[in-house]
Amino acid sequence: MQNPNEDTEWNDILRSKGILPPKKEKEISEEQIVSMLEDTIEKKTQEGKKISELDLDELDELEDSEDEAVLLEYRQKRIAEIKALSEKSKYGYVGEISAQDYVSEVNKAGQGVWVILHLYKQGIPLCALINEHMRQLALKFPTVKFLKSISTTCIPNYPDRNLPTLFIYFEGDLKKQVAGPLEFRGPNLTRDELEYLLGQTGAVQTDIKEDPRPRVKDKMMQDLAESNDWEL
Numbered sequence: 001m002q003n004p005n006e007d008t009e010w011n012d013i014l015r016s017k018g019i020l021p022p023k024k025e026k027e028i029s030e031e032q033i034v035s036m037l038e039d040t041i042e043k044k045t046q047e048g049k050k051i052s053e054l055d056l057d058e059l060d061e062l063e064d065s066e067d068e069a070v071l072l073e074y075r076q077k078r079i080a081e082i083k084a085l086s087e088k089s090k091y092g093y094v095g096e097i098s099a100q101d102y103v104s105e106v107n108k109a110g111q112g113v114w115v116i117l118h119l120y121k122q123g124i125p126l127c128a129l130i131n132e133h134m135r136q137l138a139l140k141f142p143t144v145k146f147l148k149s150i151s152t153t154c155i156p157n158y159p160d161r162n163l164p165t166l167f168i169y170f171e172g173d174l175k176k177q178v179a180g181p182l183e184f185r186g187p188n189l190t191r192d193e194l195e196y197l198l199g200q201t202g203a204v205q206t207d208i209k210e211d212p213r214p215r216v217k218d219k220m221m222q223d224l225a226e227s228n229d230w231e232l
Contacts, residue, residue, distance in 0.1 A: 092142035094118075094134050097149045099156075105147060107172045114144045114203040119151040119158060119165040126187050127164045133191040140195075141204045168203050176201045185213065 097105050097117075109115045118134060120127035131148060138146040151158040151165070158165075164184060168176040178184065178197070185193065192212040199206035 090142070091145050092139055094131070094138050094146045094148055097147050097154070099149075099154050102154065105145075106167075106169055109145055109169065109172065111171055113171065115167075115169040116144060116146050116198065116203055117167040117169070118146075118148040119154055119163065119167070120148055121151050121160060121163055124160070124163055126181055126184060126189070129187070129189060130164050130166075130184065130194065133189070133194045136191055137195060137198070137204065144204055168198070168201050170203070175203075 095105070106115050106117060116134070118127075118130055120131060134146050134148065138144070151160070151163055162179040164181070165177070165179040167174060168178075181187070190212060192208055195204060195206050196208045196210075196212055198204045199208060
């Protein structure tokens with residue numbers, strides 16, 4: 001006997017005459033809907049974004065043509081993500097603290113908060129350079145709390161030989177201490193190098209995964225090559 005659910009011309013004729021019932025639509029699982037939706041969105045957006053990367057305006061543009069329930073779920077998820085990021089992105093500057101502020105600003109910074117504290121002193125060029133790098137990094141990573149404090153104001157009798165010093169905290173616990181010019185690679189520290197060093201501690205989510213500073217061997221070979229060119 002012929003299967004009445006098969007897609008054949010004869011079955012279509014029988015359905016049109018009312019002899020066979022209308023063909024049942026196959027049920028689509030939620031996972032299939034999400035997969036179809038993401039494929040559609042990926043084709044529609046010039047950047048090839050996934051749905052999880054769309055902003056609220058882009059989700060609005062798709063509501064008329066796609067499954068509203070799935071879109072609503074993703075929209076609510078994106079709203080929660082954007083709200084959470086907005087709440088965390090409350091810094092974006094380098095704050096100045098004193099010893100009296102240490103506990104409240106550093107040890108009690110809050111859950112999930114990274115704190116980078118720079119102990120510095122006026123008149124030390126490397127300290128001034130790091131302060132400038134931190135100002136730029138604070139704008140780039142507004143969820144991280146960047147602070148600075150004059151060394152002897154924050155810690156009485158703190159030795160100048162240990163400057164610059166960075167204390168890196170997470171949720172009130174000291175995770176890393178970087179002290180002295182040698183730890184900062186001398187007076188020519190670049191912003192990318194500082195970002196890389198902070199990224200190694202987990203304090204900032206940086207895309208710089210490899211050390212920006214040339215390796216010593218490579219630098220020596222370059223200097224040797226330049227020296228040979230000069231002699232020629």
